[in-house]
Amino acid sequence: MHETLQLGLYAIPAFLLLMTIEFIGYRREKEPKADRPGVSARDTATSLSIYAIGQLTKPLNDFIQLPVVVVAAALAPDTLSSSDWRVWVAALVLADLAYYVQHRMGHRIRLLWAGHSVHHSSRHFNLSTAVRLPWLIPGSFLTAVADIPLALIGIPAWMIFLAHSIVLLFQYPIHTERIDRLPRPVEFVFNTPSHHRVHHGANNPYLDKNYGGILIVWDRLFGSYAEETEPVTYGLTTNIGTHNPVKANYHEFAGMVRDIRRARTWRGRAGYLLGPPGWRETETTVRPGRTPAPASEAVPTGQENKETVPA
Numbered sequence: 451m452h453e454t455l456q457l458g459l460y461a462i463p464a465f466l467l468l469m470t471i472e473f474i475g476y477r478r479e480k481e482p483k484a485d486r487p488g489v490s491a492r493d494t495a496t497s498l499s500i501y502a503i504g505q506l507t508k509p510l511n512d513f514i515q516l517p518v519v520v521v522a523a524a525l526a527p528d529t530l531s532s533s534d535w536r537v538w539v540a541a542l543v544l545a546d547l548a549y550y551v552q553h554r555m556g557h558r559i560r561l562l563w564a565g566h567s568v569h570h571s572s573r574h575f576n577l578s579t580a581v582r583l584p585w586l587i588p589g590s591f592l593t594a595v596a597d598i599p600l601a602l603i604g605i606p607a608w609m610i611f612l613a614h615s616i617v618l619l620f621q622y623p624i625h626t627e628r629i630d631r632l633p634r635p636v637e638f639v640f641n642t643p644s645h646h647r648v649h650h651g652a653n654n655p656y657l658d659k660n661y662g663g664i665l666i667v668w669d670r671l672f673g674s675y676a677e678e679t680e681p682v683t684y685g686l687t688t689n690i691g692t693h694n695p696v697k698a699n700y701h702e703f704a705g706m707v708r709d710i711r712r713a714r715t716w717r718g719r720a721g722y723l724l725g726p727p728g729w730r731e732t733e734t735t736v737r738p739g740r741t742p743a744p745a746s747e748a749v750p751t752g753q754e755n756k757e758t759v760p761a
Contacts (some may be wrong), residue, residue, distance in 0.1 A: 461619055469494075469577045472628060476576075488627055492693050493574050497582040499695035500568065504585035511585060518594035519610055522601035530604040541605050542664075545613035548600060549663040552593040554674065557658050563727045564703040565590040571698055573685035575650055580625035587703055617663040621646070631678075641666045644678045653683040 476488040504511075523529070530537045556566035565587035572579045584590065600610050621641065629643040636642065641662045649660040659676035662668050669675035690701045709722040718731035 461622070465577070465581060465622065468623070472577050472626065475628065488574065489576050489578070490574055493572055494576075494578040496693045496695055496698060497572060497578040500585070500699055501581035501583060503695060503699070504583050507585045511591075515591040515594050516607075518591065519597050519601050519607045522598040523605075523607040523610075526602050526604045528604045529606060532606060532609055537605065537609070541600070541609045541613045542616060544600050544605070545597075545610060546617050546662075546664045547668060548596040549614065549617050550661050550668040550672075551596040553661040553663070555593055555596070557661070558726050559724055560706055560727050560729065561589045561723050562593060564706050567686065567702040567727075568699050570650060570652075570686055571690050571701070573689060575625060575627055575647060575682070575684045577622065577625055579650070580622045582698075584699055587699070620664045625650075637666075639665060639667055645669075647682050648676050648678050650684050651682040652685050652687050653680075655679075656682060657687075 473489050473494065530540075532538070553566075556562045565584040568584040568587075569579075569582050572582055597610050597614075601607060624641060624643045624646045626643050627647065631637060631644050632640075632642050637644065641660070641664060645660045645662070645666050648656045651657065651659075655676055659674055660666065660669050661674055666675065690698060692698055692701070706722060710719050713719040713722055713731055715731070721729045721731060
């Protein structure tokens with residue numbers, strides 16, 4: 451854990467420097483985008499505020515998530531040596547695959563989307579968007595289950611956390627519109643600004659696409675890849691309309707809780723908690739010889755109903 455904390459602290463000055471350079475570059479443009487400027491001072495301030503609060507709450511966040519991986523590592527029959535370079539390669543590749551699984555879970559399970567939606571709530575796409583990360587969202591630690599296989603095969607817990615930090619740091623510079631397409635071999639294998647712009651799109655055909663961290667090959671393998679073919683609309687399908695960092699962080703979680711409280715059946719409550727974003731409780735038809743009974747079913751529409759405000 452010490453190595454992970456050091457890596458994060460050393461990165462902060464670089465984050466701020468690159469953010470400042472990008473911000474100045476946008477401000478100096480003679481013909482900025484009229485419909486969606488690359489940066490907004492208020493939006494950037496919101497992202498930085500969310501990040502700052504997240505850093506204050508990080509020890510508690512880590513304390514909640516840490517036991518899942520540590521216990522799994524303690525159950526491993528053997529521990530791989532960190533002096534073997536092959537273990538480092540395996541740790542990074544498998545952590546990247548675990549990130550893909552976690553990221554996909556964050557989009558398809560509403561309890562987890564309640565946390566991850568914070569990162570997508572900005573209607574801009576720039577380096578400040580990269581640090582708009584959720585904090586203290588109940589249930590978010592459950593994504594750590596994707597790391598259990600890594601721990602069970604013997605990868606040390608501290609190495610798993612460090613590998614995840616590298617995966618996250620890789621993604622910081624790809625949150626930008628300043629870089630177009632990279633050479634085709636790079637675009638085929640790695641996550642790039644173009645691929646990640648697609649991921650942040652709230653318009654079809656971009657919804658629920660390009661979950662990869664470092665490698666985009668996971669998306670190609672598991673059918674979640676999309677090419678950048680048209681302008682991207684950033685944000686949520688129903689935007690939150692606030693620059694308050696606390697409201698932005700808990701907006702979707704509060705909406706989920708409201709839906710659960712209004713649900714008429716236990717199936718409905720479970721659906722609002724564990725179903726995909728956009729899942730809605732509906733009435734069933736009356737069965738012969740029975741009184742009408744409320745039931746729940748998923749609306750087969752996918753992430754286009756991924757809302758932050760209950761419909």
